[in-house]
Amino acid sequence: MAKITIDKTIFEFEGDQPSLLQFCLDREIELPHFCYHPAMSAPANCRQCLVEIGNPERDRETGQIMVDEEGNEVIRFFPKLMTSCSENISDGLVVRTQRSSDLVRRAQKDNLEFLLINHPLDCPICDQAGHCPLQNQAYKYGPEGSRFEFRKVSKPKHIRLGPRVVLDAERCINCTRCTRFTSEISKSHQLTIVERSVKNYPMTPPGIEFDEPYSMNVIDICPVGALTSEDFRFKARVWEMSSTPSITTTNAKGSNCYYWVKDNRVLKITPRTNMNVNEFWLADDDRLDYERFNDDRPPGPTVDGEASSWEDGYARAAHILGNVDGNRIAFLGSAHASVEDNYLLARLAEKLGTAAPMYIEHVEVGSGDDWLRTDDRAPNASGCARLGFTVADADLFGPRLKGGEIDVLYVLEDDPVSTGLCTSDDLHGVSVILHHYNESNQTLPLATVSLPAATVVETVGTFVNIDGHAQRVRPAKAIRGVNRTLAMEIGRSRADQHGTPFDRWYNEENLINCQPGWVSVPGVANALGLDMPTTNPKAIMAELASTNSAFEGATYSAMGEYGIRLSEIGETV
């Protein structure tokens, strides 16, 4: 097997390998770097990843590897340091990183001094501070001070490159990650580096706005604070927020993300790498979809339009359901709700002798692309379909309501009126039980019982994306009231990269009085006297995974952080 020696440790490898830099990073050998990004070409322009590289020396005549008196291979090092990001690895290569070479340490330090010459060092007012590769690496590998005694170059500041991205050209180190993103990944070709030498900076050419639907990705990949979000600028420092790994729900792709929360408000959404779903990227829609979690939330359950307690809400819903014939009830599941919630709803329908729930399709033709946005604007249509739910047809549903065939409409986390499934008039004389996220829900004014539902950032659950990838969501913020499962999950899933334990999460501000479906649906069932244990979502998925072939293997532990690909429906494994 081929081998490579890095700082005296020998690593074996086989087959094609990434660049030396990535090879090291994959083995947790840290090498400082800025311009290299695993998804893009390596221009090797930041010069931060320098290492010493050598090959065993061979005897010219015999071709034998030469050894010194002590029997060690003689290594001939390149006279200059090499950039590890653009170096391919080959058998026998010997590498010295900053961990073993003074020369490399010195070079990295000097390089950082150069990078910082014209950098404004305005970290105290910079959004990137706290998770800034330049700040971190300057701290770890950089010089103690600068020897540059002249005025720093002033460049354009707070320039709106487009509607969502702001440039501070002084902070830019010209790594070209952002321009490479637009030319290699999104292919919008909206950015370029203009001018030359100390005067250069990234910019759109005249007459062009940086408005592509994936523009905000450059904010994450910018290794300094040169590109910031118009939306998030100056709202919070990273260390004041906690981040929770989850998925986004504006469409059926289920891109992996982090929800950043401060005082129980979601403030920003950033991508989380998952090579099976969204790789490193996240659409702008997905990033800006957080206000509905914070604002426009209902104050609590209502009965006949009046505020009520949860118990009264459950009791009234049970009363309504218990007094009609099962076939005069219609259940609507939801492509916005988790598999668990929909499954419990199906159980409830079954116990009442009602047909399986249907669900509303949220397809907006043309809103998707071939990448991370789909025409389907709901996250879990696949999950509903796998549960055997069919799509509710507006042509049939409205007339059935109007024709007096249905006395009770039970809606899980959706809005039949605004989606056009039926009109408010159709609902005249129908008792509506509604689980809803937002006050602006247009079915809400017609609801006899309304039960505020926990949104994707407040619950535990499973969503199946358009490709059949089943993924878990985790609570990023707390809800009002005590729920042991949620509390445990919050504690377990907080990937706080910056926070300290017991801060932010548990302050009492901005807590929403809502319940996850897996609490409120059993709440209604139990008020009806039906036997539906208030169980936790993990147990529900375990049950589904073993009883329903469409969810085979989808247990919480199997899904973990990155989800699993379910087999096609009907396919036997």
Add this chain to the structure above:
Amino acid sequence: MTNFIKDPVVMMAERNPDPVFSNDELVFSDQEKRLIERWKSQYPTVDGAIMRVLWLAQEKFGFLPPEVIRLTADEVGIPYANAYGVATFYTQYYKKKRGKHVLDVCTCFSCQVCGGYDILHYLESKLGIHVGETTDDGLFTLQEVECLGACGSAPMLQVTNGRYVMDLTHERVDALIDTLRKGKTPEFTSVTLPQDEDELGGNRRSDVKEFQASSPRPVSETVR
């Protein structure tokens, strides 16, 4: 460069300037298009042709405002942003309208020592403009540039990205301006190097009419 060192401010370029040329004017002739196609075929990928096409456009339109850069990008078949990046990288591509003749006076190390700034200041007072400006009659633009690789014949200047005029003195500058005013291109004068004179019997170029034998370099007034 001096001003930039004292006051290093990079200004933001205008993001939506009004176009200078109308759509009717923004076309390449069939002959130019054929030329462009030929250049494109000469590189492994078409991107390579962009520099020549920008050059062609500059000769045709006089300078390269954004709409002309976009035209060249479309013609070559590369993104506008890439062409714009290339055009702004090279100072020899004029993004702003210049005078008919652009005088690029070298003030880099060797020329500076040999009086590059003396020449520059002489031209400033002679033309009545400051460096970076254009004369009212639109004839001359004066610019300061870094080393043009003719240090052996310092001080020197270049006329509109073309002709080198070397071994400059006030008299030579006067003559140059006269020639240009008359609408003529100055004859290229080859200035030989000392070693040519000493060792190679002059080493005259066979393709050049005017010669001047190497002489000791002048020394800048300020250095003196």
